[in-house]
Amino acid sequence: xxxxxPVIASDGTLVGGGLSKKEIKKIHMRNMNEKxxxxxxxxxxxxxxxxVSRFLILFGLCFIILYPLIYMLSCAFRAQxxxxxxxxxxxxxxxxxxxxxxxxQAMDFGSTLTNTLLLNIGCSLVQVVTxxxxxxxFARFRxxxxxxxxxxxxxxxxxxxxxxxxxxxxxxxxxxxxxxLIEKLSPALGAKFNLxxxxxxxxLPALMANGIRAGLMIFIFRQFFKGxxxxxxxxxxxxxxxxxxxxxxxxxxxxxxxxxTVFLFSVVWYWNDFYVSSTFFTKNNTIALMLKNLNTxxxxxxFNSATVxxxxxxxxxxxxxxxxxxxxxxxxxxxxxxxxxTEGIERSGLVG
Amino acid sequence: xxxxxxxxxxxxMPYERRKGLYGYGFxxxxxxxxxxxxxxxxxxxxxxxxxxxxxxxxxxxxxxVGLDNYIYVxxxxxxxxxxxxxxxxxxxxxxxxxxxxxxxxxVILNQKxxxxxxxxxxxxxxxxxxxxxxxxxxxxxxxxxGAASAGQFSTMFSTDLTGELFQFLGIYGISDKMQMMxxxxxxxxxGIVWNAGIQILIFLAALQNIPVSAKEAAQMxxxxxxxxxxxxxxxxxxxxxxxxxxxxxxxxxxxxDNLVMGRVLDMQSDWQYGWAAAMAWIYFAxxxxxVGLITLVMNKFIYYEVD
Numbered sequence: 001x002x003x004x005x006p007v008i009a010s011d012g013t014l015v016g017g018g019l020s021k022k023e024i025k026k027i028h029m030r031n032m033n034e035k036x037x038x039x040x041x042x043x044x045x046x047x048x049x050x051x052v053s054r055f056l057i058l059f060g061l062c063f064i065i066l067y068p069l070i071y072m073l074s075c076a077f078r079a080q081x082x083x084x085x086x087x088x089x090x091x092x093x094x095x096x097x098x099x100x101x102x103x104x105q106a107m108d109f110g111s112t113l114t115n116t117l118l119l120n121i122g123c124s125l126v127q128v129v130t131x132x133x134x135x136x137x138f139a140r141f142r143x144x145x146x147x148x149x150x151x152x153x154x155x156x157x158x159x160x161x162x163x164x165x166x167x168x169x170x171x172x173x174x175x176x177x178x179x180x181l182i183e184k185l186s187p188a189l190g191a192k193f194n195l196x197x198x199x200x201x202x203x204l205p206a207l208m209a210n211g212i213r214a215g216l217m218i219f220i221f222r223q224f225f226k227g228x229x230x231x232x233x234x235x236x237x238x239x240x241x242x243x244x245x246x247x248x249x250x251x252x253x254x255x256x257x258x259x260x261t262v263f264l265f266s267v268v269w270y271w272n273d274f275y276v277s278s279t280f281f282t283k284n285n286t287i288a289l290m291l292k293n294l295n296t297x298x299x300x301x302x303f304n305s306a307t308v309x310x311x312x313x314x315x316x317x318x319x320x321x322x323x324x325x326x327x328x329x330x331x332x333x334x335x336x337x338x339x340x341x342t343e344g345i346e347r348s349g350l351v352g
Numbered sequence: 353x354x355x356x357x358x359x360x361x362x363x364x365m366p367y368e369r370r371k372g373l374y375g376y377g378f379x380x381x382x383x384x385x386x387x388x389x390x391x392x393x394x395x396x397x398x399x400x401x402x403x404x405x406x407x408x409x410x411x412x413x414x415x416x417v418g419l420d421n422y423i424y425v426x427x428x429x430x431x432x433x434x435x436x437x438x439x440x441x442x443x444x445x446x447x448x449x450x451x452x453x454x455x456x457x458x459v460i461l462n463q464k465x466x467x468x469x470x471x472x473x474x475x476x477x478x479x480x481x482x483x484x485x486x487x488x489x490x491x492x493x494x495x496x497x498g499a500a501s502a503g504q505f506s507t508m509f510s511t512d513l514t515g516e517l518f519q520f521l522g523i524y525g526i527s528d529k530m531q532m533m534x535x536x537x538x539x540x541x542x543g544i545v546w547n548a549g550i551q552i553l554i555f556l557a558a559l560q561n562i563p564v565s566a567k568e569a570a571q572m573x574x575x576x577x578x579x580x581x582x583x584x585x586x587x588x589x590x591x592x593x594x595x596x597x598x599x600x601x602x603x604x605x606x607x608x609d610n611l612v613m614g615r616v617l618d619m620q621s622d623w624q625y626g627w628a629a630a631m632a633w634i635y636f637a638x639x640x641x642x643v644g645l646i647t648l649v650m651n652k653f654i655y656y657e658v659d
Binding site: 036039042046051054057058061062064065066068130131133134136137138140141142143144146149152155156157158159160161162163164165166167168170171176204205207208209210218242243244247268271272273274288291292294319320322323326327330331334338341342 | 368371372373374375376377378379381382383384385386388389390391392393394396397400412457460463465471472473474475476477478479480481484485486488489490541542545546553574576577602605606613616617620625628629632633636639640643
């Protein structure tokens with residue numbers, strides 16, 4: 001019934017021959033029974049009320065989500081005295097970049113950022129490749145113990161990294177048990193076999209598809225490769241391609257957008273991770289670690305002198321400025337690549 | 353002689369089995385990594401949980417104490433069982449709320465209206481930020497600013513608002529329990545919205561996969577939006593409800609800001625690895641049991657379309 005209405009209305013001139021849309025509707029209504037009329041009325045009412053309430057709901061929720069970001073922006077450009085001025089709600093009265101500059105300095109932002117980016121993008125790139133290879137292996141080959149091994153992948157998704165962090169620390173500290181042996185040969189050389197505080201603690205697991213949330217990435221890739229038509233490969237095999245060449249030349253070109261999505265997620269995960277990195281790094285090498293310890297860092301660098309007096313309430317300013325700095329690179333990336341984040345999940349085969 | 357036989361065997365090996373060997377090749381790198389960085393640490397931490405561990409040069413030294421750590425965790429540690437209970441309770445009521453909320457939002461975002469792209473981008477934004485330390489600061493600031501900051505923001509995120517609404521409606525004090533419930537929900541709206549990004553996206557994808565024929569049939573029969581939701585949307589989306597449910601449960605259980613995890617970390621920084629390992633393992637066992645139970649129960653209610 002509902003489907004019919006717009007059809008007649010849209011090419012009403014054809015059907016009705018000179019009648020206006022309203023008249024057509026009237027004639028149409030006459031032929032209906034009460035129930036149908038009630039249905040149409042209700043539908044019309046809902047169609048009018050719903051967009052308004054939908055707008056209100058979405059607006060409110062978007063506000064809740066964006067509130068912290070707006071607050072960050074508002075805080076980062078405020079002067080200290082604005083924090084104690086009750087008339088300042090969102091728009092700062094004394095617009096200043098001082099807080100941002102001080103936070104930048106305290107976080108050592110330039111070098112921290114390059115550090116983070118090197119670690120982050122390197123690990124993500126490596127991990128995406130290794131996880132794709134593993135995912136492909138699970139998706140397209142039949143071998144003994146496959147289900148058992150895939151169970152291991154699922155376990156990797158389930159087990160929180162807190163459980164395995166300490167033994168992992170030991171592995172890195174003593175180089176998988178090599179260090180004591182080497183130390184016996186020469187103590188000087190042995191001291192060098194300590195991977196803690198080196199980027200290798202991040203790179204090595206990523207290189208072997210065991211970095212941050214690698215299980216989930218393997219899972220996503222497996223789902224994706226399972227969804228690709230089998231004929232693709234069979235054709236390649238018939239033409240004499242080996243499995244590895246098939247993977248590189250036939251499968252990878254088809255998986256471009258999937259690769260990008262997983263890579264972006266990996267970047268985000270590495271960017272936000274502070275637990276794993278805080279286990280393996282004793283210094284504040286990455287932005288997430290820096291932000292986590294921003295409070296102590298601030299009191300060490302900025303508020304150390306006796307002349308500076310900052311109330312805890314005013315400290316919020318520096319914290320928010322730090323947040324803004326830490327989020328900004330991700331936000332910029334998100335604004336430009338948003339399509340790959342949202343559409344990617346659907347296409348990468350995580351769903352279905 | 354034996355060698356040539358072996359070679360022949362390799363050549364004569366059925367195609368599928370040879371392909372299978374390549375499969376091992378593809379996963380070999382991961383397998384080695386997993387043995388080193390997952391299986392061994394996992395077993396090691398299980399071993400710790402039965403030992404009194406002391407870090408010493410060259411590795412962990414420990415003495416076997418049997419189940420003592422596990423007994424201590426429940427009887428000796430005052431906070432652990434309290435935290436465990438509160439995390440379980442919180443997950444129990446938050447998970448369904450997150451699911452209902454994200455399905456609701458997904459249905460809305462699936463409709464056609466202006467600014468849809470923007471709204472989708474905003475709802476997905478928390479996924480980018482919410483896992484990091486930024487979220488802790490944001491969260492802390494919001495709860496702090498409500499109480500301590502001279503009421504500047506209390507108009508926006510305060511309990512009073514709901515209280516006043518109740519008073520206005522004249523049902524204040526009728527049911528304290530119900531009021532409490534509504535208040536906790538409205539106070540936690542931030543946590544719910546910020547934890548629903550991925551779920552919304554998954555549901556959205558599932559909604560877009562509903563066949564057009566089902567939609568048209570429902571419209572021909574004159575189904576209202578309400579009926580359409582219960583008879584068409586929900587059954588088609590149900591497999592994804594399970595996925596979202598498991599995702600939500602794991603997400604909330606493994607969040608670093610969750611109380612039990614915090615307790616485990618405290619223990620670790622106190623060098624009490626034995627207790628920390630025991631706590632983590634009890635917790636992990638509960639998570640595993642919860643996920644298994646959910647899967648078992650949900651599988652009975654899920655509608656799978658038969659092709």
